[in-house]
Amino acid sequence: MRHDDSQQFASDNYSGICPEAWAAMEMANRGHAPAYGEDVWTQRAADAFRTRFETECDVFFAFNGTAANALALAALCQSYHSVICADSAHVETDECGAPEFFSNGSKLLTVRTEGGKLTPEAIRGLAQNRNDIHFPRPRVVTITQPTETGQVYSLAELQALSATCRELGLALHMDGSRFANACASLGCSPADMTWRVGVDVLCFGGTKNGMHAGEAVVFFDRKLAEDFGYRCKQAGQLASKMRFLAAPWVGMLESGAWLRNAVHGNACARLFAEAVSGLPGVRTLFPVEANAVFLTLPPATMDGLRARGWRFYTFIGGGARFMFAWDARPERVEQLIGDLRALSAEAA
Ligand SMILES: *Cc1c(COP(=O)(O)O)cnc(C)c1O
Numbered sequence: 001m002r003h004d005d006s007q008q009f010a011s012d013n014y015s016g017i018c019p020e021a022w023a024a025m026e027m028a029n030r031g032h033a034p035a036y037g038e039d040v041w042t043q044r045a046a047d048a049f050r051t052r053f054e055t056e057c058d059v060f061f062a063f064n065g066t067a068a069n070a071l072a073l074a075a076l077c078q079s080y081h082s083v084i085c086a087d088s089a090h091v092e093t094d095e096c097g098a099p100e101f102f103s104n105g106s107k108l109l110t111v112r113t114e115g116g117k118l119t120p121e122a123i124r125g126l127a128q129n130r131n132d133i134h135f136p137r138p139r140v141v142t143i144t145q146p147t148e149t150g151q152v153y154s155l156a157e158l159q160a161l162s163a164t165c166r167e168l169g170l171a172l173h174m175d176g177s178r179f180a181n182a183c184a185s186l187g188c189s190p191a192d193m194t195w196r197v198g199v200d201v202l203c204f205g206g207t208k209n210g211m212h213a214g215e216a217v218v219f220f221d222r223k224l225a226e227d228f229g230y231r232c233k234q235a236g237q238l239a240s241k242m243r244f245l246a247a248p249w250v251g252m253l254e255s256g257a258w259l260r261n262a263v264h265g266n267a268c269a270r271l272f273a274e275a276v277s278g279l280p281g282v283r284t285l286f287p288v289e290a291n292a293v294f295l296t297l298p299p300a301t302m303d304g305l306r307a308r309g310w311r312f313y314t315f316i317g318g319g320a321r322f323m324f325a326w327d328a329r330p331e332r333v334e335q336l337i338g339d340l341r342a343l344s345a346e347a348a
Protein backbone atom coordinates (compact mmCIF):
# COMPACT_ATOMS: atom_id res chain seq x y z
CA MET A 1 0.00 0.00 0.00
CA ARG A 2 1.40 3.40 -0.97
CA HIS A 3 1.39 5.89 1.86
CA ASP A 4 0.05 9.25 0.86
CA ASP A 5 -0.95 12.35 2.75
CA SER A 6 -4.62 11.48 2.77
CA GLN A 7 -4.64 10.16 6.30
CA GLN A 8 -6.94 12.17 8.53
CA PHE A 9 -7.84 12.05 12.20
CA ALA A 10 -11.41 13.29 11.93
CA SER A 11 -12.75 9.88 12.79
CA ASP A 12 -11.44 6.41 13.48
CA ASN A 13 -13.80 5.08 10.85
CA TYR A 14 -11.89 6.91 8.11
CA SER A 15 -9.39 4.06 8.43
CA GLY A 16 -9.20 0.98 6.25
CA ILE A 17 -9.29 -2.71 7.10
CA CYS A 18 -6.44 -4.11 9.17
CA PRO A 19 -4.35 -6.98 7.73
CA GLU A 20 -5.64 -9.61 10.18
CA ALA A 21 -9.30 -8.90 9.36
CA TRP A 22 -8.51 -8.71 5.67
CA ALA A 23 -6.62 -12.02 5.66
CA ALA A 24 -9.50 -13.80 7.38
CA MET A 25 -11.96 -12.44 4.83
CA GLU A 26 -9.68 -13.57 2.04
CA MET A 27 -9.62 -17.06 3.56
CA ALA A 28 -13.40 -17.04 3.89
CA ASN A 29 -13.59 -16.13 0.20
CA ARG A 30 -11.93 -19.36 -0.97
CA GLY A 31 -14.97 -21.25 -2.09
CA HIS A 32 -18.57 -21.67 -1.00
CA ALA A 33 -20.05 -21.87 2.49
CA PRO A 34 -23.57 -22.25 3.88
CA ALA A 35 -25.52 -18.99 4.23
CA TYR A 36 -27.20 -17.14 7.11
CA GLY A 37 -24.65 -18.05 9.74
CA GLU A 38 -24.72 -21.83 9.22
CA ASP A 39 -21.04 -21.72 8.20
CA VAL A 40 -17.88 -22.62 10.08
CA TRP A 41 -16.62 -19.02 10.22
CA THR A 42 -19.66 -17.87 12.15
CA GLN A 43 -19.27 -20.78 14.56
CA ARG A 44 -15.57 -20.06 14.97
CA ALA A 45 -16.16 -16.33 15.53
CA ALA A 46 -18.75 -16.98 18.23
CA ASP A 47 -16.37 -19.46 19.86
CA ALA A 48 -13.58 -16.86 19.70
CA PHE A 49 -15.82 -14.50 21.69
CA ARG A 50 -16.53 -17.20 24.26
CA THR A 51 -12.81 -17.89 24.61
CA ARG A 52 -11.87 -14.22 24.76
CA PHE A 53 -14.59 -13.44 27.32
CA GLU A 54 -13.95 -16.65 29.27
CA THR A 55 -17.62 -17.51 29.51
CA GLU A 56 -20.55 -19.05 27.71
CA CYS A 57 -22.37 -16.22 25.95
CA ASP A 58 -24.62 -15.81 22.93
CA VAL A 59 -23.18 -13.77 20.07
CA PHE A 60 -24.92 -12.12 17.09
CA PHE A 61 -23.32 -10.20 14.25
CA ALA A 62 -24.91 -6.97 13.05
CA PHE A 63 -23.81 -4.68 10.25
CA ASN A 64 -23.30 -1.58 12.38
CA GLY A 65 -23.47 -0.05 15.83
CA THR A 66 -26.79 1.69 15.47
CA ALA A 67 -28.50 -1.61 14.72
CA ALA A 68 -26.60 -3.47 17.42
CA ASN A 69 -27.47 -0.91 20.10
CA ALA A 70 -31.07 -0.43 19.03
CA LEU A 71 -31.83 -4.14 18.80
CA ALA A 72 -30.02 -4.96 22.03
CA LEU A 73 -31.98 -2.29 23.89
CA ALA A 74 -35.21 -3.45 22.28
CA ALA A 75 -34.49 -6.96 23.57
CA LEU A 76 -34.21 -5.59 27.11
CA CYS A 77 -37.39 -3.49 27.05
CA GLN A 78 -41.09 -3.51 26.55
CA SER A 79 -42.50 -0.54 24.69
CA TYR A 80 -43.74 1.03 27.93
CA HIS A 81 -40.28 0.88 29.50
CA SER A 82 -37.56 3.51 29.46
CA VAL A 83 -33.79 3.50 29.05
CA ILE A 84 -31.47 5.68 31.12
CA CYS A 85 -28.51 7.13 29.22
CA ALA A 86 -26.13 10.08 29.19
CA ASP A 87 -27.21 13.17 27.28
CA SER A 88 -24.23 12.73 24.95
CA ALA A 89 -24.86 9.02 24.34
CA HIS A 90 -24.73 7.86 20.73
CA VAL A 91 -28.12 6.17 21.19
CA GLU A 92 -29.59 9.59 22.03
CA THR A 93 -27.71 11.90 19.67
CA ASP A 94 -26.61 9.83 16.67
CA GLU A 95 -28.98 6.98 15.96
CA CYS A 96 -31.91 8.84 14.45
CA GLY A 97 -34.33 7.41 16.99
CA ALA A 98 -33.46 3.79 16.16
CA PRO A 99 -33.62 2.61 19.80
CA GLU A 100 -37.11 4.08 20.19
CA PHE A 101 -38.15 2.77 16.78
CA PHE A 102 -37.00 -0.82 17.27
CA SER A 103 -38.38 -0.99 20.80
CA ASN A 104 -41.74 0.33 19.58
CA GLY A 105 -41.49 3.44 21.68
CA SER A 106 -39.34 2.83 24.77
CA LYS A 107 -38.32 6.29 25.87
CA LEU A 108 -34.73 7.35 26.40
CA LEU A 109 -34.28 9.27 29.66
CA THR A 110 -31.15 11.39 29.49
CA VAL A 111 -28.90 12.61 32.26
CA ARG A 112 -26.69 15.68 31.96
CA THR A 113 -23.12 14.49 32.42
CA GLU A 114 -19.50 15.57 32.33
CA GLY A 115 -17.68 13.53 29.73
CA GLY A 116 -20.63 11.23 29.20
CA LYS A 117 -20.27 9.17 32.37
CA LEU A 118 -23.34 8.11 34.32
CA THR A 119 -23.16 7.85 38.10
CA PRO A 120 -25.12 5.72 40.59
CA GLU A 121 -26.67 8.92 41.99
CA ALA A 122 -27.87 10.06 38.57
CA ILE A 123 -29.35 6.64 37.84
CA ARG A 124 -31.05 6.46 41.21
CA GLY A 125 -32.42 9.98 40.80
CA LEU A 126 -34.02 9.22 37.46
CA ALA A 127 -35.16 5.70 38.30
CA GLN A 128 -36.84 6.75 41.53
CA ASN A 129 -38.12 10.13 40.44
CA ARG A 130 -41.43 8.67 39.31
CA ASN A 131 -43.01 5.30 39.91
CA ASP A 132 -46.57 6.01 38.89
CA ILE A 133 -48.46 4.55 35.96
CA HIS A 134 -48.13 7.73 33.89
CA PHE A 135 -44.37 7.55 33.42
CA PRO A 136 -42.49 5.00 31.27
CA ARG A 137 -40.97 2.55 33.70
CA PRO A 138 -37.15 2.61 33.84
CA ARG A 139 -35.87 -0.81 32.81
CA VAL A 140 -32.39 -0.44 31.34
CA VAL A 141 -29.25 1.60 31.82
CA THR A 142 -26.98 2.02 28.83
CA ILE A 143 -23.41 3.22 29.22
CA THR A 144 -20.77 3.94 26.60
CA GLN A 145 -17.32 2.51 27.26
CA PRO A 146 -15.26 4.55 26.44
CA THR A 147 -17.63 7.51 26.30
CA GLU A 148 -18.20 9.59 23.20
CA THR A 149 -15.52 12.01 24.43
CA GLY A 150 -13.03 9.27 25.26
CA GLN A 151 -13.41 8.81 29.01
CA VAL A 152 -13.13 5.33 30.43
CA TYR A 153 -15.19 4.00 33.33
CA SER A 154 -12.91 2.30 35.87
CA LEU A 155 -13.78 -1.21 37.05
CA ALA A 156 -14.83 0.25 40.39
CA GLU A 157 -17.15 2.71 38.65
CA LEU A 158 -18.65 -0.10 36.58
CA GLN A 159 -19.11 -2.20 39.69
CA ALA A 160 -20.91 0.65 41.44
CA LEU A 161 -23.18 1.26 38.44
CA SER A 162 -24.11 -2.38 38.16
CA ALA A 163 -24.79 -2.66 41.89
CA THR A 164 -27.21 0.25 41.54
CA CYS A 165 -28.83 -1.41 38.53
CA ARG A 166 -29.29 -4.68 40.43
CA GLU A 167 -30.77 -2.87 43.38
CA LEU A 168 -33.26 -1.03 41.19
CA GLY A 169 -34.10 -3.97 38.92
CA LEU A 170 -32.47 -2.44 35.84
CA ALA A 171 -30.56 -4.27 33.12
CA LEU A 172 -27.13 -2.96 32.14
CA HIS A 173 -26.18 -2.50 28.48
CA MET A 174 -22.77 -1.38 27.28
CA ASP A 175 -22.23 0.44 23.99
CA GLY A 176 -18.70 -0.69 23.24
CA SER A 177 -18.21 0.75 19.79
CA ARG A 178 -14.63 1.35 21.00
CA PHE A 179 -14.64 -1.45 23.58
CA ALA A 180 -11.11 -2.53 22.64
CA ASN A 181 -9.76 0.96 23.35
CA ALA A 182 -11.26 0.78 26.84
CA CYS A 183 -9.66 -2.64 27.48
CA ALA A 184 -6.33 -1.28 26.27
CA SER A 185 -6.71 1.77 28.47
CA LEU A 186 -7.55 -0.15 31.66
CA GLY A 187 -5.25 -3.05 30.88
CA CYS A 188 -7.97 -5.43 31.96
CA SER A 189 -9.54 -8.46 30.32
CA PRO A 190 -12.81 -8.23 28.38
CA ALA A 191 -14.38 -10.44 31.06
CA ASP A 192 -13.32 -8.08 33.85
CA MET A 193 -14.96 -5.14 32.12
CA THR A 194 -18.25 -6.87 31.32
CA TRP A 195 -19.93 -9.87 32.90
CA ARG A 196 -17.68 -9.90 35.95
CA VAL A 197 -18.93 -6.40 36.82
CA GLY A 198 -22.52 -7.20 35.91
CA VAL A 199 -22.92 -6.08 32.28
CA ASP A 200 -25.82 -8.02 30.76
CA VAL A 201 -25.34 -7.18 27.09
CA LEU A 202 -22.37 -5.72 25.23
CA CYS A 203 -22.24 -4.23 21.74
CA PHE A 204 -18.61 -4.78 20.72
CA GLY A 205 -17.53 -2.56 17.85
CA GLY A 206 -15.52 -4.09 15.04
CA THR A 207 -15.65 -1.23 12.54
CA LYS A 208 -13.62 1.30 14.53
CA ASN A 209 -11.35 -1.49 15.71
CA GLY A 210 -10.11 -2.27 12.19
CA MET A 211 -12.77 -4.29 10.39
CA HIS A 212 -14.65 -3.38 7.21
CA ALA A 213 -17.94 -3.44 9.12
CA GLY A 214 -19.67 -5.20 11.90
CA GLU A 215 -20.57 -5.14 15.56
CA ALA A 216 -21.10 -8.12 17.79
CA VAL A 217 -23.99 -8.22 20.21
CA VAL A 218 -22.83 -10.32 23.15
CA PHE A 219 -25.40 -11.59 25.64
CA PHE A 220 -23.90 -12.64 28.97
CA ASP A 221 -27.38 -13.18 30.35
CA ARG A 222 -28.33 -15.80 27.78
CA LYS A 223 -32.03 -15.73 28.61
CA LEU A 224 -32.10 -12.22 27.13
CA ALA A 225 -30.91 -13.61 23.79
CA GLU A 226 -34.05 -15.67 23.33
CA ASP A 227 -35.62 -14.75 19.98
CA PHE A 228 -32.88 -12.21 19.26
CA GLY A 229 -32.17 -13.92 15.96
CA TYR A 230 -35.71 -13.15 14.82
CA ARG A 231 -35.28 -9.53 15.86
CA CYS A 232 -32.11 -9.27 13.77
CA LYS A 233 -33.75 -10.84 10.75
CA GLN A 234 -36.82 -8.59 10.96
CA ALA A 235 -34.60 -5.54 11.21
CA GLY A 236 -32.63 -6.52 8.11
CA GLN A 237 -29.56 -7.47 10.12
CA LEU A 238 -29.26 -11.14 9.18
CA ALA A 239 -26.48 -11.27 6.59
CA SER A 240 -26.99 -14.01 4.05
CA LYS A 241 -23.24 -14.25 3.41
CA MET A 242 -22.72 -14.11 7.17
CA ARG A 243 -19.22 -15.52 6.92
CA PHE A 244 -17.96 -12.13 5.74
CA LEU A 245 -19.27 -10.46 8.90
CA ALA A 246 -17.93 -13.27 11.06
CA ALA A 247 -14.52 -14.07 9.54
CA PRO A 248 -12.90 -10.71 10.34
CA TRP A 249 -13.76 -11.29 14.01
CA VAL A 250 -11.87 -14.56 13.85
CA GLY A 251 -8.89 -12.69 12.44
CA MET A 252 -9.14 -9.96 15.06
CA LEU A 253 -9.77 -12.08 18.14
CA GLU A 254 -7.57 -15.08 17.43
CA SER A 255 -4.53 -12.99 16.44
CA GLY A 256 -4.83 -10.40 19.19
CA ALA A 257 -5.16 -7.61 16.61
CA TRP A 258 -8.26 -6.30 18.38
CA LEU A 259 -6.07 -5.27 21.33
CA ARG A 260 -2.92 -4.30 19.41
CA ASN A 261 -4.96 -1.98 17.22
CA ALA A 262 -6.49 -0.29 20.23
CA VAL A 263 -3.19 0.03 22.08
CA HIS A 264 -1.76 1.79 19.04
CA GLY A 265 -4.70 4.20 18.65
CA ASN A 266 -4.59 5.09 22.33
CA ALA A 267 -0.82 5.65 22.22
CA CYS A 268 -1.13 8.01 19.23
CA ALA A 269 -3.84 9.98 21.00
CA ARG A 270 -1.65 10.34 24.08
CA LEU A 271 1.37 11.35 22.01
CA PHE A 272 -0.67 13.98 20.18
CA ALA A 273 -2.28 15.35 23.34
CA GLU A 274 1.04 15.63 25.15
CA ALA A 275 2.67 17.39 22.21
CA VAL A 276 -0.02 20.04 21.74
CA SER A 277 -1.45 20.63 25.20
CA GLY A 278 1.08 23.31 26.17
CA LEU A 279 0.73 25.34 22.97
CA PRO A 280 -0.63 28.90 23.20
CA GLY A 281 -4.42 28.97 22.91
CA VAL A 282 -4.66 25.17 22.88
CA ARG A 283 -6.42 23.32 25.67
CA THR A 284 -7.48 19.69 26.00
CA LEU A 285 -11.15 19.57 26.86
CA PHE A 286 -11.30 16.08 28.35
CA PRO A 287 -8.83 13.68 29.92
CA VAL A 288 -7.29 11.56 27.17
CA GLU A 289 -8.00 7.99 28.24
CA ALA A 290 -8.67 6.24 24.93
CA ASN A 291 -8.11 7.20 21.28
CA ALA A 292 -9.88 10.57 21.25
CA VAL A 293 -8.47 14.05 21.81
CA PHE A 294 -10.75 17.08 22.06
CA LEU A 295 -9.14 20.51 21.83
CA THR A 296 -10.37 24.03 22.24
CA LEU A 297 -8.60 26.07 19.59
CA PRO A 298 -8.76 29.74 18.56
CA PRO A 299 -10.99 30.13 15.47
CA ALA A 300 -8.01 31.30 13.41
CA THR A 301 -6.14 28.12 14.30
CA MET A 302 -9.09 25.96 13.25
CA ASP A 303 -9.34 27.86 9.96
CA GLY A 304 -5.61 27.47 9.48
CA LEU A 305 -5.73 23.72 10.03
CA ARG A 306 -8.56 23.39 7.55
CA ALA A 307 -6.69 25.56 5.05
CA ARG A 308 -3.78 23.14 5.36
CA GLY A 309 -6.11 20.29 4.47
CA TRP A 310 -6.88 18.85 7.90
CA ARG A 311 -10.34 17.54 8.63
CA PHE A 312 -11.93 17.38 12.05
CA TYR A 313 -15.36 17.63 13.61
CA THR A 314 -16.52 20.26 16.07
CA PHE A 315 -20.10 19.10 16.67
CA ILE A 316 -19.23 16.39 19.20
CA GLY A 317 -18.13 17.43 22.69
CA GLY A 318 -17.84 21.11 21.81
CA GLY A 319 -14.22 21.22 20.61
CA ALA A 320 -12.09 20.07 17.68
CA ARG A 321 -12.07 16.28 17.79
CA PHE A 322 -9.14 14.13 16.69
CA MET A 323 -9.45 10.34 16.66
CA PHE A 324 -6.61 7.89 16.23
CA ALA A 325 -7.28 4.57 14.55
CA TRP A 326 -5.36 1.29 14.33
CA ASP A 327 -3.43 2.59 11.32
CA ALA A 328 -2.53 6.09 12.55
CA ARG A 329 0.92 6.80 11.13
CA PRO A 330 3.30 8.48 13.56
CA GLU A 331 4.77 10.68 10.77
CA ARG A 332 1.30 11.90 9.94
CA VAL A 333 0.56 12.60 13.61
CA GLU A 334 3.83 14.58 13.69
CA GLN A 335 2.69 16.59 10.65
CA LEU A 336 -0.51 17.52 12.45
CA ILE A 337 1.46 18.47 15.54
CA GLY A 338 3.84 20.58 13.43
CA ASP A 339 0.98 22.43 11.73
CA LEU A 340 -0.74 23.04 15.04
CA ARG A 341 2.49 24.31 16.54
CA ALA A 342 3.08 26.74 13.66
CA LEU A 343 -0.50 28.01 13.63
CA SER A 344 -0.73 28.51 17.39
CA ALA A 345 2.56 30.47 17.32
CA GLU A 346 1.07 32.72 14.60
CA ALA A 347 -2.13 33.21 16.60
CA ALA A 348 -0.33 34.04 19.84
C1 LIG B 1 -19.53 4.90 16.05
C2 LIG B 1 -20.36 4.66 17.23
C3 LIG B 1 -21.42 3.75 17.22
C4 LIG B 1 -21.84 2.98 15.98
O1 LIG B 1 -22.18 3.79 14.92
P1 LIG B 1 -22.63 3.20 13.49
O2 LIG B 1 -22.31 4.31 12.56
O3 LIG B 1 -24.07 2.92 13.56
O4 LIG B 1 -21.84 1.96 13.25
C5 LIG B 1 -22.11 3.50 18.40
N1 LIG B 1 -21.77 4.13 19.53
C6 LIG B 1 -20.76 5.04 19.58
C7 LIG B 1 -20.43 5.68 20.89
C8 LIG B 1 -20.04 5.34 18.44
O5 LIG B 1 -19.04 6.22 18.50
